[in-house]
Amino acid sequence: MSDIIVRRAQEADLDTVVPAFAAATADEVVNAWIAAAGPVPVDAYTAHLIESMRKHLRDDEVWIAERDGRIEGLSVWIQVASTERFHAEVEEIAAMAETMALPMLGRAETVMRLIAGAHPEKFPHLYLFSIAVVPEHRGAGAGGAMLKARLATAEQEGMPVYLEASTEDSARLYRRHGFEAIGDRLRLPEEGPTLIPMWRN
Template sequence: MQPTVRRAEIQELDAVAAAFVKGSADEAVTAWVVADHPEVAEAFRAEHAPRLVERAIHDDEVWLAGTDDEIWAVSLWQKVTSADRVIAEAAEMRAMAEAAPGVRPMERLRTLTALLAEHHPREFPHRYLQAIVTVPEHRGKGAGGAILADRIKAYSDASETAFLEASTERSSRLYARNGFVRTGVTHTLPDDGPTLIPMWFRG
């Protein structure tokens, strides 16, 4: 069965958040942030991820792939018109880390958001793929690729560009198959963290 792609609606927030949590559990950056801190992983599942998805549905775009009654993959897309948002998020995380000194996941989030704020391209406007995850039992069915193909066609038709940071070599190959091109720069997170691979789609 081929997955279909559609935009998420607020009334299905609980189902979308649940799928996002399942798909994010072993995502490279998330796993690095919460490593050896099960209480932080639980807070991510119970609090942070649902808030992130809710905000994305309200303020940005959440695109899903799957069947009529089952979500296979979730993606969060922003339309970026300035650097204000990433700078504000980095400042917020810096304040939170300073309020909880010595808590490693908070330090890692501060490092991550500072890096993203510093290196996010100042080429506006553009679409930004904040996250795309697939529920484990539905991996290998083409759900992530279906979302990418759908969004890239829409952005190409609208003469829009799109940017992302791949967190693994494998995911970078999927993005490349859908028209994204590496910038030639990478950013490796400390403490054996993943290497982020910035990529552009320019139509």
Template structure:
């Protein structure tokens, strides 16, 4: 029996941002982005919270009812990044503080490699560490993939975690050459064709 997946709402933004941050903060790209360990969680969680609110407004956020897993999706019509609501860019500059230049450099680097074909972008996915291996990540992926496959829409993500990269590969994603940050930390761009168009 597959774990239950439901759609998140604004009340889920805080815990989801914290879960995503805890999943990302020890990865090499996050260490480059916010080098001081004592500052990293606070800066990343604030930035991710801003992204969460944008995704809740414009995309789809899926979660498990017990708040142990979350996946954040944004639709893309072919532009490197979708038009985000309100003062999103200004808000990100505020919350990233003295690390703003690194955040902007990261966004520019990822945008330069972003596919032009319309797709849905898995912006973040995270599962509580003590629940990994129970199929929660797979359930979150299957829930959205079913919708994408029905509509013939491909999916894209960028992973800085080799273990997560392998999970995504099992769900039909194919990795391209890694995107390297200035210190050598790697992101793997991954593309998934919809089941409807893969034959």
């Protein structure tokens, strides 16, 4: 088996990044809780995912783990100097939820509002917005490789890092990479998952 290559994706990678991200995040516990609220309009979801990933590739950092030319894992990192962006995104999804009356959008708003309200106001910092591995490649080192690569750069920059762990297993992984739990846990309603805010100096 060849080695994993970790690199920052570019806008030209959009067509391969989108399906890999969709596959990697489909069963993530928060996404699964949102989707369980009701039917997910496939065309609308796909269009939203494409536009969201295009924005991340343009404005943020999308790091991918590849092996033999195939994407095994993806992570989205945001440089944060203010929480204004997150609150603006909450209002955008709230407007969509009101217009389209889809239960899943209501749950998405709940998640985003909870996360935005709890986001630490220690600026600047790096925010690990999302990290996921394609199911058939889990356990082969892609997640750890992405973390190691971007955290090494953060250390060189003197940049602290924030994230919300969505499971106890993922929290243990982050602790091994120097993160510590901070503040109160974020509990989603309707038997939703509990998120664990974590910080790395």
